[in-house]
Amino acid sequence: MIVFGVRTPSRRATLSGTGSEPVDDPGARPMSLARIHNFSISLDGFATGEPQTLETPFGHAGQRLHRWMMATRYWDPSGTAGVDDAFAERHGPGIGAEIMGANKFGPPGWQDDPDWRGWWGPNPPFHTPTFVLTHRPRSPIEMEGGTTFHFLDASPAEALEVARAAADGQDVRIGGGATVVRDFLAAGLVDHMHLVQVPIVLGRGVRLWDGLEALEAGYAVESVSSPSGVTHLTFTREA
Numbered sequence: 001m002i003v004f005g006v007r008t009p010s011r012r013a014t015l016s017g018t019g020s021e022p023v024d025d026p027g028a029r030p031m032s033l034a035r036i037h038n039f040s041i042s043l044d045g046f047a048t049g050e051p052q053t054l055e056t057p058f059g060h061a062g063q064r065l066h067r068w069m070m071a072t073r074y075w076d077p078s079g080t081a082g083v084d085d086a087f088a089e090r091h092g093p094g095i096g097a098e099i100m101g102a103n104k105f106g107p108p109g110w111q112d113d114p115d116w117r118g119w120w121g122p123n124p125p126f127h128t129p130t131f132v133l134t135h136r137p138r139s140p141i142e143m144e145g146g147t148t149f150h151f152l153d154a155s156p157a158e159a160l161e162v163a164r165a166a167a168d169g170q171d172v173r174i175g176g177g178a179t180v181v182r183d184f185l186a187a188g189l190v191d192h193m194h195l196v197q198v199p200i201v202l203g204r205g206v207r208l209w210d211g212l213e214a215l216e217a218g219y220a221v222e223s224v225s226s227p228s229g230v231t232h233l234t235f236t237r238e239a
């Protein structure tokens with residue numbers, strides 16, 4: 001499992017030359033990775049239900065996609081400390097900015113509400129610059145705790161460039177929802193993805209996989225079954 005954090009430039013050991021000292025690796029990946037964490041999908045590939053409303057952010061899925069996470073210590077100090085918690089905890093370390101879609105930021109029509117500041121209250125759980133992709137951008141909103149929402153009408157590649165600059169050498173999290181994750185995967189921009197397959201069948205909603213045929217090529221894929229019933233899948237870009 002990759003342990004994320006602030007990195008020094010990527011290096012590899014060599015046994016040639018003067019000894020076993022590390023040398024610069026010219027083929028190293030960019031230092032600032034694009035990462036996805038805790039992204040939960042049903043067995044039939046839906047990352048959210050429908051319809052999304054102010055009262056039901058995940059539509060008819062309710063909280064079923066994220067119960068595994070809410071049961072962990074990551075979410076609740078009295079929660080579990082096993083496999084699910086270990087994966088959940090990787091959400092934050094080494095992240096310097098987030099990119100999210102308009103439908104993660106708010107329910108349909110939030111663009112018409114000048115006072116809408118996201119679902120998360122005055123101190124959102126991002127604590128970094130957070131870029132909301134929308135075709136109706138507005139001025140940035142500075143929140144408590146280090147989160148500033150910036151609104152961008154830009155391609156995935158352009159948005160990632162802006163977010164990387166703001167992340168100051170750290171990684172960028174692609175935070176969802178399904179459409180934004182799918183678009184970044186389709187554009188080949190994701191370096192590491194942690195998916196959580198939840199054993200429920202939603203039947204409708206927004207699907208992750210459409211148009212991503214053979215996505216697994218080019219990634220090292222691992223899976224870990226949890227006693228909770230979910231399966232953690234990691235896709236790590238191969239060098």
Ligand SMILES: NC(=O)c1ccc[n+]([C@@H]2O[C@H](COP(=O)([O-])OP(=O)(O)OC[C@H]3O[C@@H](n4cnc5c(N)ncnc54)[C@H](OP(=O)(O)O)[C@@H]3O)[C@@H](O)[C@H]2O)c1
Nearest residue numbers: 039040048101102103104133134135154176177178179180
């Ligand atoms: N399963 C999970 O782990 C997870 C995680 C996060 C969120 N979610 C859920 O996922 C749902 C949202 O997903 P979603 O697929 O409906 O929507 P989304 O990915 O959050 O947002 C898509 C919208 O963002 C805007 N957008 C996307 N790319 C853009 C670009 N390049 N330039 C400008 N605007 C762009 C467009 O909105 P406009 O045209 O309106 O501007 C587009 O319709 C929510 O229910 C959320 O709760 C699930």
